[in-house]
Amino acid sequence: MSQRGDETIATRFAVNILHPALGAEVRGVDMRAPLTAAAFGELHDLWMRHLVLVFPGQHMTDGEHVTFTRHFGEPEIFHQQIIRSQRVPEIFRVSNVDDDGNLMPPEHPTVQQVSLAQLWHTDSSYRTIPCTGALLHGVEVSRTGGETQFTNMYLVYEALPDSLRRQVEGRKARHNFGNLHTLRDLKPLTEAERAAMPPVWQPMVRRHPVTGRKSLYISPIYNDEVEGMSPGAAKQLIEDLTGFAAETRFVYCHRWETDDVLLWDNRCTMHAVTPHDPRERRVMHRTTIMGDAPVLAG
Ligand SMILES: [Fe+2]
Numbered sequence: 001m002s003q004r005g006d007e008t009i010a011t012r013f014a015v016n017i018l019h020p021a022l023g024a025e026v027r028g029v030d031m032r033a034p035l036t037a038a039a040f041g042e043l044h045d046l047w048m049r050h051l052v053l054v055f056p057g058q059h060m061t062d063g064e065h066v067t068f069t070r071h072f073g074e075p076e077i078f079h080q081q082i083i084r085s086q087r088v089p090e091i092f093r094v095s096n097v098d099d100d101g102n103l104m105p106p107e108h109p110t111v112q113q114v115s116l117a118q119l120w121h122t123d124s125s126y127r128t129i130p131c132t133g134a135l136l137h138g139v140e141v142s143r144t145g146g147e148t149q150f151t152n153m154y155l156v157y158e159a160l161p162d163s164l165r166r167q168v169e170g171r172k173a174r175h176n177f178g179n180l181h182t183l184r185d186l187k188p189l190t191e192a193e194r195a196a197m198p199p200v201w202q203p204m205v206r207r208h209p210v211t212g213r214k215s216l217y218i219s220p221i222y223n224d225e226v227e228g229m230s231p232g233a234a235k236q237l238i239e240d241l242t243g244f245a246a247e248t249r250f251v252y253c254h255r256w257e258t259d260d261v262l263l264w265d266n267r268c269t270m271h272a273v274t275p276h277d278p279r280e281r282r283v284m285h286r287t288t289i290m291g292d293a294p295v296l297a298g
Contacts, residue, residue, distance in 0.1 A: 106278040
């Protein structure tokens with residue numbers, strides 16, 4: 001059974017609510033095994049209801065990870081060689097260990113780029129059609145931090161103070177992958193990488209294509225402009241919205257165990273990783289579920 005508020009739905013899976021705002025642990029799934037359409041339907045309902053699902057004990061290969069992801073849609077292939085796996089291109093490596101298993105120093109450009117996940121964001125919002133969600137597998141989890149925080153952007157939108165709400169309704173913000181380079185000393189983009197991801201404008205309030213609910217849609221590491229605002233005012237607005245979205249009442253923080261897999265909805269959540277000791281290995285493998293339509297304005 002899964003219960004949130006006064007609604008209860010029947011499911012074959014064992015479901016444990018992790019936080020009042022979002023997040024549920026789901027047991028009874030083996031990601032290496034085929035999934036029937038009926039079981040997938042129940043999982044999808046749970047995902048839409050809880051936004052972030054935690055599946056413990058998924059000891060699987062990257063190939064199995066990719067196969068399971070295809071239940072939800074085609075996996076994205078990341079446009080930068082330094083992050084995607086050389087062996088399985090659908091795998092995005094959130095890691096301070098290189099493809100050959102060597103720990104990289106904190107100043108390495110790849111580690112610098114991965115460390116930007118410590119700032120609030122939603123994945124691939126810089127694409128014309130951003131992703132739907134992502135599945136992250138804890139291959140080697142850190143013990144000194146490296147927890148993943150998620151915030152429920154439906155609730156954030158519903159609770160926005162009028163002063164902020166007025167500034168986002170009917171407005172667009174720009175999402176620019178190149179903005180990462182203003183935040184850290186990263187490996188410069190190649191011409192092809194730059195051409196692959198030109199900046200895009202997305203509505204700041206979006207409507208979820210499945211649930212129909214409205215949510216705030218920002219991705220602070222990529223947002224470099226807001227429609228009709230000076231650079232200073234735009235920066236201030238994104239900072240104010242981010243601070244509000246990070247209030248603990250909206251946030252579930254996940255402490256990883258090896259072989260946890262987390263599934264989240266990038267259309268109605270943001271996430272940020274807590275810092276960890278850079279000398280400790282942290283290897284997380286992500287697949288990203290390709291979106292199938294442009295963002296729907298709310
Ligand atoms: Fe992310």
